[in-house]
Every structure is written in structure tokens, then in C-alpha cells.
Amino acid sequence: MSGKAGKILWDNLWTNNPIFIQILGICSTLAVTNSVRNTLIMTVGVSLSTAFSSWTLSAMQATIPRKVRMIVQVLVISFYVIIIDIILRAYLPEVSKQLGPYVGLIITNCIIMGRAEAFAAANKPVLSFWDGLTSGLGYMAVLVAIAVVREILGFGTLLGFRVMPAGFEPWTIMIMAPSAFFLVAFVMWWAKTVQARAAAKAAAAKSAPRPVPAKA
Amino acid sequence: MNAEPLVNPVVLFFASIFTSNILLSNFLGMCSFISISKDKTSAYGLGLAVTVVMTICAAVSWLVLRYLILPLDIEYLSFIIFIIVIAAVVQMLEMIIDRVSPALYMSLGIFLPLITVNCAILGAILFMQIRSYGFLQAVAFGAGSGMGWWLAIMLLASIRKRIENNPVPAGLKGAGITMVTIGFMAMAFIGFSGMIAVQ
Amino acid sequence: MKKDSIVYVVVFTFVVCAAFVFFLALANEATKDRVAANRLFAERAAVLDAFGIEYSAPPEALEKYERFVKDQPVPEGAGAEKAYRYEADGKTFFAARVTGAGLWGSISIILGADAGVERLTGLQIVAQNETPGLGGRIDEAWFRGQFRGERIGPEGIRVATGAESRGTGDPDPDNGLLDGVSGASRTSQSMEAIVNGGIRALRAIAGGAR
Numbered sequence: 066m067s068g069k070a071g072k073i074l075w076d077n078l079w080t081n082n083p084i085f086i087q088i089l090g091i092c093s094t095l096a097v098t099n100s101v102r103n104t105l106i107m108t109v110g111v112s113l114s115t116a117f118s119s120w121t122l123s124a125m126q127a128t129i130p131r132k133v134r135m136i137v138q139v140l141v142i143s144f145y146v147i148i149i150d151i152i153l154r155a156y157l158p159e160v161s162k163q164l165g166p167y168v169g170l171i172i173t174n175c176i177i178m179g180r181a182e183a184f185a186a187a188n189k190p191v192l193s194f195w196d197g198l199t200s201g202l203g204y205m206a207v208l209v210a211i212a213v214v215r216e217i218l219g220f221g222t223l224l225g226f227r228v229m230p231a232g233f234e235p236w237t238i239m240i241m242a243p244s245a246f247f248l249v250a251f252v253m254w255w256a257k258t259v260q261a262r263a264a265a266k267a268a269a270a271k272s273a274p275r276p277v278p279a280k281a
Numbered sequence: 282m283n284a285e286p287l288v289n290p291v292v293l294f295f296a297s298i299f300t301s302n303i304l305l306s307n308f309l310g311m312c313s314f315i316s317i318s319k320d321k322t323s324a325y326g327l328g329l330a331v332t333v334v335m336t337i338c339a340a341v342s343w344l345v346l347r348y349l350i351l352p353l354d355i356e357y358l359s360f361i362i363f364i365i366v367i368a369a370v371v372q373m374l375e376m377i378i379d380r381v382s383p384a385l386y387m388s389l390g391i392f393l394p395l396i397t398v399n400c401a402i403l404g405a406i407l408f409m410q411i412r413s414y415g416f417l418q419a420v421a422f423g424a425g426s427g428m429g430w431w432l433a434i435m436l437l438a439s440i441r442k443r444i445e446n447n448p449v450p451a452g453l454k455g456a457g458i459t460m461v462t463i464g465f466m467a468m469a470f471i472g473f474s475g476m477i478a479v480q
Numbered sequence: 481m482k483k484d485s486i487v488y489v490v491v492f493t494f495v496v497c498a499a500f501v502f503f504l505a506l507a508n509e510a511t512k513d514r515v516a517a518n519r520l521f522a523e524r525a526a527v528l529d530a531f532g533i534e535y536s537a538p539p540e541a542l543e544k545y546e547r548f549v550k551d552q553p554v555p556e557g558a559g560a561e562k563a564y565r566y567e568a569d570g571k572t573f574f575a576a577r578v579t580g581a582g583l584w585g586s587i588s589i590i591l592g593a594d595a596g597v598e599r600l601t602g603l604q605i606v607a608q609n610e611t612p613g614l615g616g617r618i619d620e621a622w623f624r625g626q627f628r629g630e631r632i633g634p635e636g637i638r639v640a641t642g643a644e645s646r647g648t649g650d651p652d653p654d655n656g657l658l659d660g661v662s663g664a665s666r667t668s669q670s671m672e673a674i675v676n677g678g679i680r681a682l683r684a685i686a687g688g689a690r
Contacts, residue, residue: 088315088456092400095308096611130489135397136368137496143361144500148507151357155511158518163616165609166407169360173400175312240614240663241471242306246464250457258452301584306611357508358501412585412609 070195077199080260083176084207085253090176094208095245097167101224104212105205106153106160107167112201114145115177119185119197121145126186138181139172146171176200211248215239290421293414297425299473303401304433305466310401314434315459323392324438328431330392332424334371335402339423342366342406343416363406368397401430436466524549526604530575530592531566532628558684559677566592573601576681580674583666585609587618591678593632597686599653600637603627603675615667622649623661627675629653636676641665 083089094111097103121141122129129137150168153161161168171177180200185193216222219239221229238244303309310331317327342363350359375393378386396402405426409419440462449458521538524545528535533548535541552563552574560576567573575592587608592601603624610616617623626649630637633656640650641660645668650659660668 085456089312092309092311092404095311096306099614128492130484130492132484132489133493136493139364139368139397140361140496140500143364144504147357147360147504150360151504151507151511155514155518158515158522163619165616166404166411169407170309170400170404172360172364173403175400235662237663238468241467242308243464243467243471245308246460246467250453250460250464253457253460254450254452256452257454257457258450261451296583301611357504361501408584408609414585 069192073192073196074199077196077203078206079203079256082203082207082256083179083200084204084249085256087176087179089179090174090204091249092170092174094167094174094204095211095249096242097164098208098212098245099215099219099240101209101212101216103160103164104208106157107164107171108201108205108208110146110149110168110171111174111176111204112198114142114149114171115174115180115201116194116197117145118142118177119180120190120194122181123185123188123190123193138178142177142181143172176204207249207252211245211252214248215244219244290415290417293418294421294425297422298429298432299470302429302433302467302470303405303426304430305463305470307404309404310399310430313395313399314430314437315456317392317395318434318437318441318459321435321438321442322388324434326388327392327395328434330389330396331399331401332427332431333389334367334374334393334396335405335427335430336420336424337374338367338370338402338406339409339419340416341370343409343414343419346410359410360407363403363410364397367402367406371397401426433466437462440466523606526590526606527564527575527592529604529624530590530602531564531573532592532601533566552685553688554681555684555688558681558688560681560685561588563681563685564590564592571595574682574685575601576678576685577606578674578678578681579607580670580677582608582610582670582674583615583664584611587670587674589674589678591627591675591682593679593682593686595686597679597683598632600627600630600632600679610664610667615661615664617661617664618667618671623659626650626658630658631656632679636679637672639668639672639675641668 077083081087084091090111094104094107097107118138118141122138125137125141146169149171150161153164153168177197180193180197184196188196213223216224217228218236221227221233221235236244297303301307304311304314313327317323345362345366346359350356350362355362371393375386378389378393405423409422414422437459441459444458444462453461521542525535525538525541527549528541528545531549533544535544548566548568550565550567552565554560554563554576558576560578562577564575565572566575572595573592574595574597575590577588577590579586579588581587585608587610588606590604590606592603593599594601605619605624608616608619610618627637631654637656637658639645639658639660642665645660645662648659650657660671
């Protein structure tokens, strides 16, 4: 069990990361990645709704008729997103005002539905919860990294505190939409290159059991 | 609820196509955007389907919002209701097209199921709700956003065709270079922002 | 009963929908008062901010509002939705709530000024739907703060855009010039128009009060 949980964590954070490998669910959050605080709140929202939806759907799995499966999935996801929206409105009105419609867009985030289909449908509730949560974490890690770069270069601040020297000229492009696409591309490039190198090394180790020759 | 904003629907229509393209500046509808943009015919079909569904959904959900959600004071349920509206519109459209024109069904129908979970549609509806647009503004915004999405996916499909056989660094192949391309497209679209003054 | 029979599907869908809607209604009901209180506080705090009245905690803000702020009649054609009056140390201040078109939807602000409408006392954004992180930054403290104590020129105020704006806030309170939000020149221009509309409304209100 713990071995399996560990593998799921590693899968979702690295080998099968929702953003740079599966390319899922960038839509709803990328727009707010020019501020670290908004990104954190959005990604926490995504992680929690993925985890709870996976858990609920996995628990309900046996009773859901095939014909209405999609609708039930959407219903469960909307349920958790609305709960998050209500909590934000009641306890963090400022944040709720700033994020506006983006909270509602978590519903259509493909990660949630993807995990519900691919994992929760065939696994136990607790494991599905863990899978949903770690998928969310893999998503969060990448987007927060992008948000950190965008906020520091675009505004010279981090979480609203000034971190760059006073003479720093902010890069306006970092505030605007195109930079988010470029940064996602960079993350993909980096991750795929590292993974390809690791795969090549593993393949070489497997096919060549003799001692590794000295570097030329 | 606020009063209707003072934005001209015609201006809103063009603004949502060019200056604030729902995909290139709000990042909505990315998933199908990347997976379908490999060839032009599918991109065309999906773009058309998104435009049609988005326009109809904007109109229908405006009516639902005004005559059902607001009078009953159930705004907290609006996300679920909008999703149901989208699913229903898609289902109806699928049935109608199937009856009326099998040829169109072949080119358009297969994309319809993909649309229920396209965030751009729900996104446009939520924007419409939170900005409290009037009916004409809502329809203009829906149609404009749909066409903007259509335009973007057609452009991307054409560009991807061109760069298909070019030498790209191994790690950047596929999704990576596509993201870079979209980034450049987004930059080009920023150039439109001086064109329309939304006043 | 079979899982795919029509009866089961209908009953299942109905029960599931009813259960989820019930819980949502419960959650909504439980937080309703809190949300309403938040809204009332946000509105009153915005008025206090527009007058430049300091407060530390929500109860104090509500108490100060009750004590100092009075509603002020809006003269016909002034273009304001609501007006407020505040008197302290023999001086009178006015604030008005006005709405104008932003890039995407309406922007509502509360703008305060002294009785002669020569200097602004503050600006607060009540509602806006601009892009988060771009136009939405008009709601940040550095942007709003630069309006406090700004001298109003004969033509009103001007919001700098493009290269002219440093995007960090204009420190000079006498030039009638403020920094716009970088990357959001359209919203900045809208803000200029809305604030100037607010200044005209305040002049009408202050003139009517005299």
C-alpha cells in the first residue's frame, strides 16, 4: 500500500505530471499566474476539488449507471467547486472578488475529470483521494514556479513584497499572456530533456551489464 | 447585481475576437486546442462547433440567469445550472443536425461531445454573468469569443503544419514547440489592442 | 434492480441531484449572514477609505461609519448613484459613488473630495471585472493610494499610460497626474474617464449642498 502510494506521488509529480506530460488543465489557472498569491489559491482549490471528487466518485462507483456517468461526474465536481466558492466568499471576500469567474472554471479543469475517469473509476476511495491530491500538487508545483518567475520579473515583487532593487525595470511582457505560454514551453523542454536523459541512462544500464567504459 | 455595463455590443464583439481573444489572453479552452490543432480539417470543424455552441449557450444562459436564477435567488447553484445548459444545448444540437443534415453531422457532430467540457464555453458564460451583460452584449460576446477561438485554432493548425518537419530540439517536440507558437500568436494579437477602444 | 434500467437511472439521478443540492443549500444558508455582513462591511469600509478615515478592525469601521458618515442627496443629473457627507473639525467632505465602462464591464468607484472639490481625499473600487493581475490591479493599494490628497486640475486628473507611467504610483500630490497600470492602458484610460466623471458629480453635489 505505502509502496503504491509512493509510486502514485512520484508519477503525478514527475513521470506523468499533469502539465508537462499530460498537458491537461492549464486553462483555468494560467490566466492568474502573474500573481503568486492568486496562483496558490487557485491551485489549492484545484487540488482539493480533484482529491474530493475522486474520492466521492470512487466511493459511488458501484452505484452509478453507465448512461449518466458523465453527468454525475460533472455534478460531483461542481458540488466541490461551489463549496470552495462559498467558502471564499464567506471567509476571504477580497480573494473571491479578485479571482472572479476563474474559481468557477475549476469545474471544467480537465485534470479533475481526467483523474476521475483514469484512476478513481478503478481504485479504492482512499487511494483515489491520494491520487487526486498528488495530481493537484504536480499541477501546483509547475504553476507556482511559473508564477514566481512572472511576478518577480513582471512586478519586482514576490507575494506582494518587493524583492528586486529599486532601480529594477519591470518586464511588462511577463505580466501579459504570451510569457505564460513561453514559460510553460520552457518547463516542458526542461522536464522532457531530463526525463529523456534518465531513460537513456536506464536503457544503457540494462543493455550493457559490463563495466561502464571510461569517458572519452 | 450591477446595472448593465455601458459597452457597445459591436465593439464587444470585435474586442472579444481580437484584442482579448478568449484563448490567447484568457487561456480558456487549451486542452482541446492543443490536441485537435494537428490538422486543419478537424480544427475547422471544432472551431465551427465551438462558435455555434458558444453563441447559443450565451443566449440561453442569459435567459436562464435573468428569468430563473435571479428571481429564485439561487445564484450559488449557477455553476451547475450553466453546465446543464451547455450539456443540453450540445445534446439538442447533435440531435437536430443528425436529422437535418447527415453530411454536416459527419463534419461537425463528432466534435460536439468534446465541447461540453471545453472550458471556453463555461468561461464565456461566467464572464457574461459576472460582468452582468445585457442580452445583446451577451450574444455579441459569445459569438465573438467563439469566432476568436475558431480563428486562433485555424491559425495554429496552419502554423503547426509548417513546422511539422522542421528540426526542433528533442525536448521541445510536440507540445513544447506548440506552446512557443501560441506564445508568439498571443504576442501578435496584443498588437490589435490599439485597434479598438472599448469605451 | 438492474443498474441500467430506466427506473434506476431516473431515481438515481434524482436522488443524487437532490442530495447535492440539499448540501449546497445548507452551506449557502450557513454562510449567508456572513456574506451579507462582508458585503455591508465592504461598502462602508469603501466609503471610509474614500474619505481617508483610518480604522483598524471591522467593528471599529462600522462604528465610525455610523458616527461620522451621513447620506447626502444627489442633485438631478449629477451622474452619481449615491453620495455621502462627512464632517470633521468644521470641514465638510463629500464622496460619490459613480459607475463607468471599463475594458470588460462596469467599474464602480467611490471617490471622496473636500467641500471645494480641490483635492481628492481618496478612491475606492467597489466593483470591477478587469482581468486579474492586469486591469484588475486598479484595486491594489499603490494605485488607489496615489489618489489620496491629489490636487484636482481644471480638467480633472490624468492617468499616465505607456512609457510615461512607472507603474508604481505617482509620488507628487500636486500635479494632478497619476500612474496607470502597466500592461493595462485601456483600463487605466477608463479609470481616468470614470474618476473625472466622479469629480464632475462631486462638483454638482458640493454645489447643491452650498
